[in-house]
Amino acid sequence: MRKNELVTVAITDMTFDGAGIGHVEEAGRKVPIFVRAAAVGDTVECRVIKVLKNYAVGIISRILTPSPHRIDPACAVAEKCGGCAFCHVSYEGELSYKTQSVRQAYKLNYPHEIAVADCRPSPLECGYRNKIQLPLSPDGTFGFYSLHSHRVIPSEGCLAAHPAFLPLQKAVEEWISRNNLTPYDEETQKGLIRHLFLRRGHHSGETMLCLVLNSSRRPADFPVEDLKKSLGQRSDLKSVWLNFNPKKTNVILGESFELLWGEERIEDTMNGVKFFISPRSFYQINTAQAERIYAHAASYLSPEDVLLDLYCGIGTIGLTCAKKVKEVIGIEVIEAAIEDAKENARRNGIENARFFAADAAKTLEILAALPQKPTAVIVDPPRKGLSADAVAALKEIAPEKIVYISCNPATQARDLALLKDAYIPGEVTPYDMFPRTGHVESLVCLQRQTN
Ligand SMILES: C[S@@+](CC[C@H](N)C(=O)[O-])C[C@H]1O[C@@H](n2cnc3c(N)ncnc32)[C@H](O)[C@@H]1O
Structure with missing residues (x-):
């Protein structure tokens, strides 16, 4: 392939930022080519704009056969703006891509059998960002x-x-x-x-x-x-x-x-609990879908549970679960968020929740000073996933169940592999929190091995 050459490509996969991936035969090998705004199922003629050692980049010059998932973008600046990746793909096609991307992340990072359900759609496809x-x-x-x-x-x-x-x-x-x-x-x-x-x-x-x-x-x-x-x-x-x-x-x-x-x-509410949000607070962007994810996580809890909400932010998960469990312990590194979590507990009259500002690596130290040991843990870490200290702490605490909510299926899969000797994961459920973007959340509940 040479720069400016026109090539015909069948698009067979997509990247998280909405580029189609196809392959071009070259000297007996199939060279991947990334084509912006192409969709799985398209056959396109594209102009090669960049050729590197192992791949090329192209832009569509003509769509020869459109994908059944291709739609006209509803957004006037879809081509130029970097915010959305999937304006040219039907929502059904986007969800199917998101399911596949979570399955692929597990294939690459979790070398065991695991079931991944179909991605659950967002209750709102448009206007969901708060x-x-x-x-x-x-x-x-x-x-x-x-x-x-x-x-x-x-x-x-x-x-x-x-x-x-x-x-x-x-x-x-x-x-x-x-x-x-x-x-x-x-x-x-x-x-x-x-x-x-x-x-x-x-x-x-x-x-x-x-x-x-x-x-x-x-x-x-x-x-x-x-x-x-x-x-x-x-x-x-x-x-x-x-x-x-x-x-x-x-x-x-x-x-x-x-x-x-x-x-x-x-003020806003999530699953019936009031939250008071300052400009600094982390607050889930798609409230309606976050409520569904939190309700799913809460469905694994029982009234005898002492719940550890690790990476708790302003306490949204722990506080929405507080009525369902005996006690909630929240840990989060940002002090202002913990102040908000305490204030949120106080204003809701929730008395069975305590919050600690600390790095997740300090979890064992915090728990050592508390009378009760967690029987259930919900973790919702940032994209990089659990630190080695956090994985070690979870093994040491050995709760009956760990619900793992993630915004990065690759690090979630990696962490499940690290916990595999002690915990058996159930089905992974992808959730679409950010329609039109390449991001996907996923939730899985792990049960402690009995032997
Ligand atoms: C994905 S957010 C989840 C927040 C909250 N669970 C929610 O649903 O709103 C991840 C949170 O982890 C916190 N965090 C990041 N690194 C941390 C660490 N090393 N120890 C404790 N918390 C951390 C961030 O400040 C952020 O609030």
Whole structure:
């Protein structure tokens, strides 16, 4: 294959970021070619744009036979924006890909038999995101970064985001233009407005708005009153913040905040328990699907259980399970999240839950000082999965069951293999938390081996 050559490719697989994978015969070997926005089942003519030692990259020049799963993207910026991978594939096709990707992750990382169920769809395919963070483009409109770059693609409403966000976005854009406020430029590090952060309680509708400024404090002439005039009519807007981030960094939020008006936290419920969420809190993006996952995890618990919620965040899993078990112990490394978890327990009148700010590696030390040993553990670690210390701690605690919720099936499969001598896994259930993106969650319950 040479750069700019046209080749015909049958697409047989996909990557998590929505590229189709096919193969081209070359000197007796099949060279993989990655084709952006192609779908499994397509036959495409594509132009080769890059040739490397073991693979090539192409772009579609013509679709010769469309996949039965191919659809016209509903989003106007699907081709340019880096947020979604599956705008060109039917939801059925996307779920089938997600099921296959979890099965493949287990095949590669768990060298034993295991059943993987079909991926459970999200209750909402569109409008499921309860939080968005939009960078400001040089022309003063908010948008999303394009794939693999920091070029802002202006967005007139993301289909994944809750529709209530768009009027707020528009009102802030008008306020920026009216007050001649400048967009932040990453190159020069000049300009004031970096991001607009919006968050909405799925059940409550309570909304939080936070403007991220390239500044270490509020500028003296910052037009707060005009912002109030622009947004003040919205009764759902409960909490308006400034965040200060003067650093040259990709991290969106800086360290300090100022509450401009309203409440410090918005309230929402998950499976009937109230949660109070600050701009810093980790809160699951797709509330309706997270509730289903939590209910699934809770179905393995019984009233005699002492539950350890490891990597507990603001306590959402443990607190929604608290009524079902004797006691909940939550451990999480971020102190602010543990403060939120304690406050959430207090405001809900939950008295059988205790929370500890610590690295998961310190689990055994924390448990040693407590009267009761966990009989059940729910782990929900970040993408890198369990640390070696956490795996060793689980073996030492030896609870009857471990429910493992994961946002990365590859590390989940690896960890199950590490626990295999002590625990037998049941069926793995993939859950689609992020329709249109390549991410997939999975849940599995492990039972302690009896001999
Ligand atoms: C996927 S989130 C799950 C949060 C929570 N269970 C939920 O559903 O909202 C993973 C959590 O693990 C925490 N975390 C990351 N590394 C940790 C560590 N080494 N020890 C303890 N917690 C950690 C993160 O701060 C984050 O809150």
